[in-house]
Amino acid sequence: xxxxxxxxxxxxxxxIEEESKGxxxxxxxxxxxxxxxxxxxxxxxxxxxxxxxxxxxREEMERIGGQEILMAALHPKSLxxxxxxxEAFDALFKVQSRYGQWYGLGPTHEEVVTxxxxxxxxxxRDLPLYLYQIQTKFRDEPRPKGGLMRTKEFLMKDLYSFxxxxxxxxxxxxxxxxxxxxxxxxxxxxxxxxxxxxxxxSKFSHEFQVLTExxxxxxxxxxxxxxxxxxxxxxxxxxxxxxxxxxxxxAAEVGNIFxxxxxxxxxxxxKYIDQNGEEKYVLMGCYGIGISRLLSxxxxxxxxxxxxxxxxxxAPYHYIILPLYTGRRDTDKxxxxxxxxxxxxxxxxxxxxxxxxxxxVSIGEKFNDVDLxxxxxxxxxxEKTLSKKRIEVKKRNSPNLKYLSKxxxxxxxx
Amino acid sequence: xxxxxxxxxxxxxxxIEEESKGxxxxxxxxxxxxxxxxxxxxxxxxxxxxxxxxxxxREEMERIGGQEILMAALHPKSLxxxxxxxEAFDALFKVQSRYGQWYGLGPTHEEVVTxxxxxxxxxxRDLPLYLYQIQTKFRDEPRPKGGLMRTKEFLMKDLYSFxxxxxxxxxxxxxxxxxxxxxxxxxxxxxxxxxxxxxxxSKFSHEFQVLTExxxxxxxxxxxxxxxxxxxxxxxxxxxxxxxxxxxxxAAEVGNIFxxxxxxxxxxxxKYIDQNGEEKYVLMGCYGIGISRLLSxxxxxxxxxxxxxxxxxxAPYHYIILPLYTGRRDTDKxxxxxxxxxxxxxxxxxxxxxxxxxxxVSIGEKFNDVDLxxxxxxxxxxEKTLSKKRIEVKKRNSPNLKYLSKxxxxxxxx
Numbered sequence: 001x002x003x004x005x006x007x008x009x010x011x012x013x014x015x016i017e018e019e020s021k022g023x024x025x026x027x028x029x030x031x032x033x034x035x036x037x038x039x040x041x042x043x044x045x046x047x048x049x050x051x052x053x054x055x056x057x058r059e060e061m062e063r064i065g066g067q068e069i070l071m072a073a074l075h076p077k078s079l080x081x082x083x084x085x086x087e088a089f090d091a092l093f094k095v096q097s098r099y100g101q102w103y104g105l106g107p108t109h110e111e112v113v114t115x116x117x118x119x120x121x122x123x124x125r126d127l128p129l130y131l132y133q134i135q136t137k138f139r140d141e142p143r144p145k146g147g148l149m150r151t152k153e154f155l156m157k158d159l160y161s162f163x164x165x166x167x168x169x170x171x172x173x174x175x176x177x178x179x180x181x182x183x184x185x186x187x188x189x190x191x192x193x194x195x196x197x198x199x200x201x202s203k204f205s206h207e208f209q210v211l212t213e214x215x216x217x218x219x220x221x222x223x224x225x226x227x228x229x230x231x232x233x234x235x236x237x238x239x240x241x242x243x244x245x246x247x248x249x250x251a252a253e254v255g256n257i258f259x260x261x262x263x264x265x266x267x268x269x270x271k272y273i274d275q276n277g278e279e280k281y282v283l284m285g286c287y288g289i290g291i292s293r294l295l296s297x298x299x300x301x302x303x304x305x306x307x308x309x310x311x312x313x314x315a316p317y318h319y320i321i322l323p324l325y326t327g328r329r330d331t332d333k334x335x336x337x338x339x340x341x342x343x344x345x346x347x348x349x350x351x352x353x354x355x356x357x358x359x360x361v362s363i364g365e366k367f368n369d370v371d372l373x374x375x376x377x378x379x380x381x382x383e384k385t386l387s388k389k390r391i392e393v394k395k396r397n398s399p400n401l402k403y404l405s406k407x408x409x410x411x412x413x414x
Numbered sequence: 415x416x417x418x419x420x421x422x423x424x425x426x427x428x429x430i431e432e433e434s435k436g437x438x439x440x441x442x443x444x445x446x447x448x449x450x451x452x453x454x455x456x457x458x459x460x461x462x463x464x465x466x467x468x469x470x471x472r473e474e475m476e477r478i479g480g481q482e483i484l485m486a487a488l489h490p491k492s493l494x495x496x497x498x499x500x501e502a503f504d505a506l507f508k509v510q511s512r513y514g515q516w517y518g519l520g521p522t523h524e525e526v527v528t529x530x531x532x533x534x535x536x537x538x539r540d541l542p543l544y545l546y547q548i549q550t551k552f553r554d555e556p557r558p559k560g561g562l563m564r565t566k567e568f569l570m571k572d573l574y575s576f577x578x579x580x581x582x583x584x585x586x587x588x589x590x591x592x593x594x595x596x597x598x599x600x601x602x603x604x605x606x607x608x609x610x611x612x613x614x615x616s617k618f619s620h621e622f623q624v625l626t627e628x629x630x631x632x633x634x635x636x637x638x639x640x641x642x643x644x645x646x647x648x649x650x651x652x653x654x655x656x657x658x659x660x661x662x663x664x665a666a667e668v669g670n671i672f673x674x675x676x677x678x679x680x681x682x683x684x685k686y687i688d689q690n691g692e693e694k695y696v697l698m699g700c701y702g703i704g705i706s707r708l709l710s711x712x713x714x715x716x717x718x719x720x721x722x723x724x725x726x727x728x729a730p731y732h733y734i735i736l737p738l739y740t741g742r743r744d745t746d747k748x749x750x751x752x753x754x755x756x757x758x759x760x761x762x763x764x765x766x767x768x769x770x771x772x773x774x775v776s777i778g779e780k781f782n783d784v785d786l787x788x789x790x791x792x793x794x795x796x797e798k799t800l801s802k803k804r805i806e807v808k809k810r811n812s813p814n815l816k817y818l819s820k821x822x823x824x825x826x827x828x
Binding site: 005006007008009011030033035036037039040041042043044047050065067068069070071072073074075076090093094095097098099101105112116119120121125126127129131136138140142152153360 | 419420421422423425444447449450451453454455456457458461464479481482483484485486487488489490504507508509511512513515519526530533534535539540541543545550552554556566567774
């Protein structure tokens, strides 16, 4: 993509009043735009990162048997009454049609996926079943804060699993834990698995918590054995596993998983016929990853003093070409020609490449933009590199410069 | 994918009371599920088709310079008041936060994209700009009907273009027309470009209308010169271009395009500095394609007496393998072995393949399911084909059978 054609630009003015540097960078780089308190739009570069996170999530969900569906956001009131959550779920946005019907704007989808599963589940032979979606959720949060951390509208992956018995649910629950860790690793994060409240139906649920001062949660973490529990349910200052002193940290939750057991299958009547011909309630698990929140946490935790830093797999683009002009016409012509060659070469090799061919932007601004936007490889073409038929290559997350030939550039290893 | 593992099944009971065969097939094939009047969930096979339509739309939008964004569904009331549509837009769902704020649930995004464009547009150098999204829209329709044709919640591609002058807007408008025709052609449709009301700001807008008895619209079409106009604005029974008698037809709208000119840039104050340093209003166009409606129209228009028919590019899967067993153990073992070989071969070649290895489903049902679900190539492995080391291949939209070798199968031309 040529930056001159895309018209995409970063913001000159710095957003100084934002709550975190990650958020400030996302806004300054024009990755996202605040529409109103707790509601954001995704602009082209930000959406590219979101789509790459989604791709990772999809791949890891498919690997554990997840089948993708897409459920509606308008939920009939009757379903939420069946589960007694129409009044009890505080953050449920309620909307009335001018023709009378009431809807809840889906903040989570147990009320929809449980009846939906009846299309597929009749007997024990139809179990287990794993259905997931990546979809927009709505929650009437009391105090939206932290940019994308807690918003009224957000992208979420929610997976629901259906089982014949607890053993099978337990086995899949552990499988999802591992899949989640893979997702986070590919996104450059190493969350801690933390015990949290299991609600009325399970002893514990589990959260995936990334340590950061900007996090809203407080977790206890044992330095000795690695045990972790959310402050909300922590009793005492000693590790319940090894007995050592346990310390508290600020953290941001990037995922949570629950064993729902028969809570929703009972209230929404999801049964199967077992091997003896008896009707039984299906057991369920639910597993969430906040996609937009993940972007927010990555932006906070991985960024440096110059801007956003992404792992190669989720960087908005992998290469950016910066021609460094001299002011001398003949040399500059050659620099442009070589830059165009490299641009074409990378495109021919299906690489995601941006050519910063903007005319009215200073070279200083261009260098700043590369760092701000977190493009993975910066390629500088200058009089110096030209004389050697080389390209100056710098990774966003490393200070080292390399001078590569075209061939070496194309075969760069991740 | 192995059908035995996916647990995905079609419905045995036939939905006879549906308004159209396309809708009946989509429901029976479990592509979609009705959650409540005018609200649908997309199940795995249906979502695959939707994603493929989205991919086509994205490719054609990128080809005409479109840059993808993703805008929010929660729109602040203030923006809709600025354009005088908070009260005037009948189908706007209005939702109030428990903390007081009112939001409209985006039925279209002029109120959001116009201010958003201020991030990128300052001078004439920043124009033209083309931004699009594929996103969920909400409309409080009076009488949702026709399945996905008119729903309260639907997937839409909306493109917005920004220009310095009418000439540039006119030029791009024609370019979008051509891109739209490419989208529809790839989806197997040949819509008619029909003149429709241009509202208060333009003489005409244009609709893309597919002739079908199940359509909600009536259009006039001249058999002599091809001119077409929506009944809503048609005066007289003669073609205004060639003067010949003009006939009316039922049709379903699959897209519409508008020249908005300065309607929204005025009310939402989107200006640019021209070459003479003067401030001017940006001119805009908007261009919509209903993605879920497109699935509905394709299902209606292309289906036959047995079920859904899709062009290869948007079929849920390209191949389905059906082993035809004999009841004799030795032969059946060989049939399974050869079927597994073909399954692996197609997967190794990155083909989208389903293996119908279900045990408790009759072969008759399996044949019916292939036709119902619109999988493009049906591959039968039987004693007969086995003896010749061949595969029986049938295209969904053709009665002919071919007997191909493995090598020929892999090199099948579209």
